[in-house]
Amino acid sequence: MSPLQLCLLFSSALFCIGLIGALARSNTILVLLGIELMLNAANINFIAFWRFSPSPSPATGVLFVIFSIAVAAAEAAVGLALVIAVYRHQKNIRLQEAARLKG
Amino acid sequence: MIAQILQLDGHSSTVAVGAAFPILSLIVFSPWVGAALLAVFRGVAPSVSRTLALIFSLGPLALGLIALNAFNPALVAPQFVESHLWITALNVHYHLGLDGLSLVLVLLTGIITPVALLASWRVDHCPRMFGVLFLLIEGAALGVFLALDFFHWFVFWELSLVPAFFLIKLWGGPGASRAAYQFVIYTIGGSAFMLLGFAALYVATGTLDFTQLAQLAADGTIGAKLAALGGIWPKAVFVGVFLGLAVKVPLWPFHTWLPSAYAEAPVGGSMFLTGVMSKMGVYGFLRILWPIFPAQLHAATPCLLGLALAGVVLGAYAAMKQTDLKRMVAYSSVNHLSYCLLALFAVSYATGRPGLHAEAATAALSGTILQMFNHGLSAAALFCCVGVLESRAGGKRGLNDFGGVRTAAPIFAGLCGISLFSSLGLPGLNGFVGEFLIFRGVFGLHAGAAAIACFGLLATAIFLLTFWQRVFHGPRAGAAADGKFSDLSGIELAPLLPLVALMFVLGVWPQLLAGLINPLVTSWAGHLVLP
Amino acid sequence: MTGLAVQNLWLIPALPLVAAAIGALTPRTGRSLAAGAAIAAMGVSFLLSCGALVTALAHPAAHAVSNFAWFDLGASAFRLGWLLDPLTAFMCVMVTFVGTLIFIFSLGYMHEDVNAKQFFCFLSLFASAMLGVVVANSLLLLFVSWELVGLASYLLIGFWFHKPEAAAAAKKAFITTRIGDLGLLLGMLWLYDSTGSLLFFDGGNGVLEANTLGALTAHTALGGFALSTVIGLLIFCGAVGKSGQFPLHVWLPDAMEGPTPVSALIHAATMVAAGVFLIARVYPLMSADQALAHTALHALTVVAFIGAITALMGALIAVAQNDIKRVLAFSTVSQLGYMMLAIGVGSWVAAIFHLLTHAFFKALLFLGAGSVIHAAHHEQDIRSLGGLSKKMKVTFATFAIGMMALAGVPFLFSGFWSKEGILHAAHEWDVSHLPLYAGLAAVVLTAFYMTRLVAETFFGKARSHASDHAHESPATMTLPLVILAICAIALGFLGTPAFPWLQAKLLGEAEVHGHSLLEGAGLMMLSIVLVALGLGAGWALYGRKLRQKSTSPDPLAAAFPGVIAFLAARMKFDELYAATVFKLNSAAATFADVLDRFVWDGVIRFLARLGEFAGIVNREADEDGLNAGFDAGSKSLRGTGNAYSRAQTGDAHGYLRVIAIGFVVLVLVVMMGGGR
Amino acid sequence: MIAAVTTDAFLERAPVLLRDAVTGFLPEPWHTLVNALIAIALILGIFGTLFAFITLAERKILGRVQNRPGPNRAPIPFLNVRFFGLSQPFADGVKALTKEDVVPRDADHVLHYLAPVALLAFSILTFAVIPYGKHLVPVELDAAVLYFFAAGAATELAVFMAGWGSRNKYSLLAAMRALAQLISYELPLLLSWVPVVLIAGTLSTTAIVEAQAGWKFGFIPHWHVFTPWGFAGFVIFMVAALAESNRSPFDTPEAESELIAGHLTEYSGFKYALFFMAEYFGMLALSGMAITLFLGGWRAPLPFLEFIPSYVWFGGKLIVMILGFIWIRATFPRLRIDQLTRFAWKFLVPLTLINLGNAAFWSLTFHWTGPLQIVRWAVGIVLVIGPFVVMGRKLSAGVAPRTYRYA
């Protein structure tokens, strides 16, 4: 099995763990963390393809990951801020209870 | 340096399209982004919204300076061109370009808008919306200065009216509502004629691109194509476009909306109206009417020269009769802008006649552009000063409502005095170079017009000095009679200081602007022929 | 001592400009800084000017220039430059020297004024602009400085701006000179248009150089005049305004509302002389048409007659004035007329000589008057002064020297020699002798009114409380007086006919050719007699029987009440202008306003009403016809929207699940589909 | 470590030669590993000793400053000679090792144990990229500066683990305060060195030191601290470093009078010593990084002093910095927590951003010469002083005079 395939399997597994976490847990913070995991899995793919691509000189994969990390950080900040806002509003952070737009 | 990083390059981007950094679009739309943001953030503190508006209004200036850095003045053709096919059916392109003329006006807009916002810092009535409207109008004005296709040029042109309307109506003085309606309906009336004219032009030529149209005009094909329409169309197209522009400038006698609009608008609004919006009209004359209809313009110039002269002389004399300071400054705008048109008409008048000096035409056109910039600075500063007076006197701004302000507020008096002298064309300040070049050009092209226009100079001096004498000199009286008339605070200094500094800099070193426009103007003057 | 190179000539005006900037930027309390900077800058400028003089005198015939591009215009650039020749150098030395003294004088004079730092700022600005006028090698640069001089004058006349009269006088001065400046502007434009340059000297291409002048005289302009005549006369308009020549002299007496040092520096010594300087500078242009026989009018002829009229008129009016500064002001007008007269009759050198001597003795007189006014608590009416000769010995002595120099008391005083030169030149003018007669008449009158002035001011007994308690001014004020008095005597010997060193240097001659004093002895005798006559008459009327009370009648006015009243009202020029020019002006303004308010606005209103009517018609049609259809259409759209919104459950897990399942299904479909 | 360059003086090469002599006994494949081990051992040894004596120096200097002698009684073992109390740190070490390790019953045992370990491990990691001498860089990394601060970021985690793991409300509160402070000052700390990277154009520590080579006029070194932006950056860096290492006047997380001993309340014995050690290591590492970034690294200040080996210079600068830290601790009173955060967000962060612009200006005007050079300096200095004065006034405007409502 080639290293690239290993990497991809690694990232798929990480992605699925994140997905399962996001689906199965009701705590919004954990859901967000699951999503972060999925993003990381995607980043792993970028790096893997960059690392094993025939001509890796342009460093596009690396740049993509840098942007992705930046956006993920923004996402985390906004997501957690939303969690806190929701918590303040309904005194818990169960995702299934935060289903209404009206408050 | 920054330009290099952004891979901005005036030379190559004249041909290469798409790959280059779209700096012109950024210039046009960055204020609108700010406006959108500001519109979305409801309930922010007034100081925050003011600051945000100010920051976003500075965007075009910063970008303009970046463009200036990469700008190659030696090239005559528009630079940083962005051209994308937009509406195939109408052959409309999203076409932006920057040449010396546009650059000067973009910089002017970039300077005036933040300054006007600073001058309106004390606006208490919904400062967020004020900022939104201001950013909208800034973007529209920039669009007018950068667009090279009539279609979106016209969109920007009309869009600039909407925020202006609300600015005057909602933040203006007691007669604001009426003035706003008059302003908008008058200008839209003019624009309607222009739209009609361009529609006919499109039918005749199949393009709305300014550069292409100018090319056609230079070939002489445009005349033939218009003639093919038959009837009165060839003349009507010209008259339509002319009317639209003449109202906007305004050319005497289409100027009656101006004094009331300027007088009733809030301070920042007046500053922007006079500093930038009035330049849109002159810009239209230079960019559209003159290149596309050289022959028609030439034929009309004997009459138009008279109108411009009337603007110069009668505008100044009418100002002398005003007792409302804002109206007085507004009339001075009529007077100053008429100089620009006078120069342009004189150039057009002399085109094709024997004894045309290319140098005179160069001087006249350079003077026009310099005058546009300089008038923007000094008129904005004057409106700002009147605004300060108005705020001190609780809304009164009559010529006789003040006295001895110089005793009460020496710094304010000094800055206002500099603006006044800049406006009356004192050498050493910015106003002089433009006026001198205009006079020099007009004298070479039509000596009589220059001689008559001298009366305008004299009258300007008289009414501005009367303003100065009544308001600032003499014993303290009116609003300045008690000790409550304080000198400028920091936030009131902020708009005036940059303007005054620029007046000095440009007065001593006009090369800063002249260097940008000279090759362009020289090439214009070098190709003065009638098709 | 090595001279100052022309490339560095800009330093001379730049230093006072820096001082002005310092003055402008310091707070109000920083008056000693502003004053110190101003005086220091003037002092250094004076030293530099001396250096420039050394350079200029080394090659008096050369016009050293240093030109530079100001901004791009067309294929080339618009150029400005500096010029160094003896004329420039002498003027620089005079301006900076007199200026320094007057600055020092102002230290004492303006001691109590709260705005003193502004005063020094404006003075420095003025000095800078004036020096700019002097060193300019471009008519435009000269014009720029010229206007700035006007601005400084405006600011200084209106220095006590809280007084309405001062504010009005300032405005009047600015507007009146601007009228003349418009002529100058037009002349400049015309010159530029026809020669393509505004540089005076530019290696053969300047406007004052032979081939350009030749081209100018070759063309004819309006009315058959040579182009150079017309341009010269237009430029002369500027000089008329600035130098207070008839008919634009009205602003100069009013300008005495400013502080006295200002009157001394600006309205006696330097600025008003700028007009004379201008004409002397462009003398080659003015005189270019002299060679043309067929022309109807030479430019210089006009100059000569205007000068003669002004000289006589000024002297006449001065006789009937009672304000000490007004007398001196009209005397200035008269003397400036002399200078113009000199240029007009072709001897610009005599004009400059008189300009230099006049600058010193008139500055002396004004400062002396300032000293008197300062001591007498701003009492300026000579009828209320008197008896000061004992109390203010230095002031009296120096003032008397100045008076004698102005009156042209023979041999010892500089005014005699310079005035003699002018009369001599007028005598030799072959066009007309009328200017000479006017000049001679003015000689008598000058001696007369100066005697009256001195007698009324200094002799007799004090006729007011203020003059009774007067005392000598401080040293900062008397010292300049003494220095100026010395100069007022000494300067004359630079240009006596026996050894006309100044004239020779100005004309660029390497050697000095003296004449015997007897060459023009007849004319000289005549003028000596006339001076004696004037002095005698003055003494007879005012000195022998000294005024007792400030209200007692003037002996001359008692004799010729009508004439003196007319003269005291300054020949009613102001009233004349008020009845004509001002009326016309305000009528034009009213016309423009009415045109706007009623005619054009009326048209617009009519159109608006028309539009309104059309709108009413349109609205009726709309409301009944079109609106009903749209209502029905919008109702059905709303129903569709309601149905779709059910899918929005708000359950985030659900969404995620749907996405995941959708992804799986899609992948499966693709894989089953053969991976195409 | 790179191979010795033979042109250098013997002393300069001495450490490398010594190491090569040791590794020379071993077969080739072992070299890398053994070299690394030697480096680790050396770092641990040298900095461990340094730590020990710094604690002593701190206590002694503080004592002197407060007009008391400080520790002076610990004798050298078995000899009974009190050599100024120089053996005090070792006595302390023995005491810490032999004390009972108390862990609260409800505490999260794993985290409670992990916290000091993680903290110490990460602070030791930061030592890897500092160039101690011309040839003495443990690990050469292209993104060394980034590595340094990435490793440093983990300290916050450790603080959190300690505070949360202790199950004590004072610990938790203090941990939150510590975190707020660490995060607040992380920003100016990171931003303050960005100008250096901007000017030097690299993230590698060796290259940054290389960029500071040379002297202007032969006696002013080209260290970054001698530029307007560099000076501002250095000062900001040091202030933020003070806060990051919980040193006075930013020692609120451990403020005894408010929160017992902060997140360390439930620690005793050797774990406490580890925390203590980690904090000093952090301080040393930050000082080393400040020297590298701003003070020319191991470079000599004057050309004729170059004969002294580079590592001596580094050591000297390090000791001066440490003494500065101690001096500051002895001088300044502690800040209140709200003042502390306001100072970071409203003062330091804007200042660093302006400083960034300043550095950009500096790099854009590198070609200015002659009088323009003066303009460049003037603008640079104005860009430092102007915002400092303006914002300083703003900052202190609402604060002074202070009123205490509940005190």
Next chain:
Amino acid sequence: MNAVLIAIALVTLGAAAVAMTLRNLIHSALLLIASWAGVAAFYLWAGAEFVAFAEVLVYVGAVSMVVLFAVLLTRRSRDDLTVASDSARRAFSGFITGGAVCGVLFGAVIASPMGVMSSPTPTVTVRQIGTQLMGTHAASLLIVGVILTVALLGAIVIASADRKDNSEDTP
């Protein structure tokens, strides 16, 4: 080579998997940090030094802190411990869906032919990254910068309490 990768992967996946199942949120957050550190290790393994350090700096240094703060700020008394009634069903369906995705992905990866990749470890210096960021990707960089700024401002706005609440604190 592969062994190192597999080790990294196992640690990372293990940490992540355990984190997703724990009830103690703090523990799971800390484990997730370990898993992020694992990802960083993977980047190091792959030769992307800069990204690795950035990952540590951003995730371990910043995101983790935000998460921990959020956990602490949203703690309730005993409510944490009660199990929601539908949690079993939810977990089950989550596993089914996740497993399906996993299967699909694994199938796809294994089924795809990946040629023999024998290329050496690519090198990318920070300087290259920097020039590319400021050059070709300048626009993206600007946009990301704007997004970050706006997101952070937005986060502050959303999370900040009403202004009235803490007016007491200001001196």
